[in-house]
Amino acid sequence: MNMQTTTRLTAAETALVEAFASQIGELPGNGAVIGTRDRLLDDLKKAGLPTRRIEAWHYTDLKTLLRMVPEAVPASVIDPVAALVEGSSVLSVLQGAADARATVEGVQIEAFKEKLADGSAAAGLTALDKDDVIGRINGSFVRDGFALAIPANAEIEEPIELQALHAAGQVHTRFPASFGAASKATIVERHQSVADGAALVSSISDIALEDGADVTWIILQRQGAADTHLGQIRVNLGKDAKLRLFVVNAGGKLVRQELRIAVEGEGAELTLRGVNLLGGDSHTDVTLVLGHNVPHTNSTEIIRNVVFDKASGVFQGMIRVAPDAQKTDAKMSCNTLLLSDEGGFSAKPELEIFADDVVCGHGATVADIEKSHLFYLMARGVPEKKARAMLVNAFVAEIVEELEDEKLVEALEGVISAWLEKHA
Numbered sequence: 001m002n003m004q005t006t007t008r009l010t011a012a013e014t015a016l017v018e019a020f021a022s023q024i025g026e027l028p029g030n031g032a033v034i035g036t037r038d039r040l041l042d043d044l045k046k047a048g049l050p051t052r053r054i055e056a057w058h059y060t061d062l063k064t065l066l067r068m069v070p071e072a073v074p075a076s077v078i079d080p081v082a083a084l085v086e087g088s089s090v091l092s093v094l095q096g097a098a099d100a101r102a103t104v105e106g107v108q109i110e111a112f113k114e115k116l117a118d119g120s121a122a123a124g125l126t127a128l129d130k131d132d133v134i135g136r137i138n139g140s141f142v143r144d145g146f147a148l149a150i151p152a153n154a155e156i157e158e159p160i161e162l163q164a165l166h167a168a169g170q171v172h173t174r175f176p177a178s179f180g181a182a183s184k185a186t187i188v189e190r191h192q193s194v195a196d197g198a199a200l201v202s203s204i205s206d207i208a209l210e211d212g213a214d215v216t217w218i219i220l221q222r223q224g225a226a227d228t229h230l231g232q233i234r235v236n237l238g239k240d241a242k243l244r245l246f247v248v249n250a251g252g253k254l255v256r257q258e259l260r261i262a263v264e265g266e267g268a269e270l271t272l273r274g275v276n277l278l279g280g281d282s283h284t285d286v287t288l289v290l291g292h293n294v295p296h297t298n299s300t301e302i303i304r305n306v307v308f309d310k311a312s313g314v315f316q317g318m319i320r321v322a323p324d325a326q327k328t329d330a331k332m333s334c335n336t337l338l339l340s341d342e343g344g345f346s347a348k349p350e351l352e353i354f355a356d357d358v359v360c361g362h363g364a365t366v367a368d369i370e371k372s373h374l375f376y377l378m379a380r381g382v383p384e385k386k387a388r389a390m391l392v393n394a395f396v397a398e399i400v401e402e403l404e405d406e407k408l409v410e411a412l413e414g415v416i417s418a419w420l421e422k423h424a
Contacts, residue, residue, distance in 0.1 A: 010049065015069035017045055019170065020140055023072060028143060030119040037140050040127065044136040056131045059314035059346050060285040065254050066228060070198045073169035080163060084188050084220065084415075085407045088159040091146050096171040098144045106154050107185075112145035112174045124176060124206060134232045134258060138172050138202040145174035145203075148187075152180030152210070159186040159408070168197030176206040179213040181238075186216040186405065191231070193224035193251070202230040209241035211265060216244045218408070220415065223252035225280060232258040237297075239265030246403065247274040247286065248412060250419045255284040263290070263297045270299040273399045275416065278311035278343070279423040287316040292328045301332040304396050307343040308423050314346040317362065323354040332362040337395055339368065389424045393417060 009017065020041045029037065049066060050057035078094040089104040098111040115121035125142070127135035146162060164173055179185060189205060201223065209215055223229045229252045237243060249255055263270060276284050290299060303315050315334045334347040349362035369391050377387035393416065400412045 009045075010063060012066045012069050013045070013048055016137070017041070019069065019072060023141065027141070028113045028116040029122075030117065032119045032122040033116050033125065036122050036125045040125065040136045040139040043127065044133065044140065047130070050131060050133055054131055056287065056316070059316065059348070060256055060283065062133065062256070065283060068198070069200050070169050073167070078165050078167060078194055081165065081192070081194070083161050083163070084190060084411045085159050085161070085405075088161045088188065090161045090163050093145060093162070093164045093173050095166050095169075096143050096173060098146055102146070104156070104160055106151070106156060107160070108149035108151070110147045112147055112176070113143060115147055116142070121174075128234070128260060134202060134204065134230045134256065137230060138174065138204045138232070141170065141172040141202070142174045143172060148175070148177040150177075150179045150183045150185050152183060154180065154183045154185075156185040159188050161188040161190055164189075164191045164203065165194050166199050166201060167193070167195040168199045171199060171201045173203045174206075175203070178208045179210060179215050181210040182212040183210075184214040186218075186408070188218045188220065190220045191229060192222045193227055196224065196226075198226040199224065200228045203232070205233045207233065207235045209235070209237050209243060211239040212241060213238065214242045216246070216403070216405075218246045218412075219248065219257070220412070221249045221251060221255065221257065222415070223255070225251070225253060227252050228254040230256050232260065235259075235261040237261070237263045237265055237268040237270065240267040241265055242269045244271045244403070245273070246400070247272075248415065249275070249284050249286070250277045250415060252284065253282050255282070257284075257286045259286070259288040259290070261288070261290045263292045263299065264294060266294050266296045268297045271402075272299070272301040273402060274303040274315075275396045275399055276303070276305040276313055276315075277396070277416065277419045277423070278306065278313045278345075279308040281310045283311070284313045285316070286314070289318045289320070290330070291320045291322065292325045292330060293322045295324060295326045295328070297325065298329045299331075302399060303334040304399050305334070305336040305345050306392055306396060307336065307338050307345050308340050310340070310342045312344045314348070316348045318350045318352065319360065319362070321351075321353045321355050321358055321360065326355050326357040328355060328358040328360065330358070330360045334364040336366045337369065337392060338366050339392070385424075389420055392424060393420055
């Protein structure tokens, strides 16, 4: 049974209910949006935060782990930071408020608060299922973000960076994006803390690729050491669409990143690559639900994890192949370097296959650094500490190097190297 009692709310649940009551008068939205917010919050109050008894949250008992919700703070004065990749078009969302002046040539852009105000966003403020607490929280509290529309046949040469920065408090953003037929673009969705102080961040990206669209979407999460980050990406792939999705988690105290992907067009291809860098006493959860719903589609998913200190993590990967999805080719793997006796990582790859003419597989490994590799470097005069850092960096950089853009590869390798220098 997945519904939970409402008789005893935790401190975090109580704080969410009280925050909604105090903010509802200033949250953007017409009558339809406000009604949707009310229903989502009521569902959240009735169900409560999920516990390990709910299968999808078995390794991340949010009811226990989310011990407090910071108070909402007035909009802070935050300056944008340099783009991850030089030459990118930056769309800033600072402390949850989008820069309404932002433009990108050839792209239709609208501040999400405007879609809330006129009610056009109401239909998208939904929970995907009974266990979708991220959908409920974000739909209840979201204030702003950007809606992007890339026209058919458009090719956006430089990356577009969705730069979501915050100081502390509560920040809830939304990024719906549609890519027209045969369009091509690179999006960097960047979440980053720029100050000390705890924050609760939720963010949902709704992505639709029409027939033949070719998209690279990068999620870079670098929240603060006290922050909670609840992220979700919802994807629909049309015929012959290609999506390269890269997820890099390099921060946060408590992180849940959900990937909800539906492959709906024949000939569609998904490439998912993930890097999770875990240190301190943090907990990071990446949960994938991938549906191959039509014939002749392909996907590959590779997740690499590095665990230091007392950190813990989990990758849950579910691939569902529908009865009509013959000729599906889907492969998933999760590899972890566990570099501490006090840390831990759980991997739960799953397949649900209802078609008989498919090629599907999954695997998971957990190991320490290969001693022979370490010996090889040390025998050639490399100090042990540096040798270990080199091997760890190579383990995760291999994933990033699959990106075709050299500037992107260099930028992400810089993020990874900086994190490893701090934690290794």
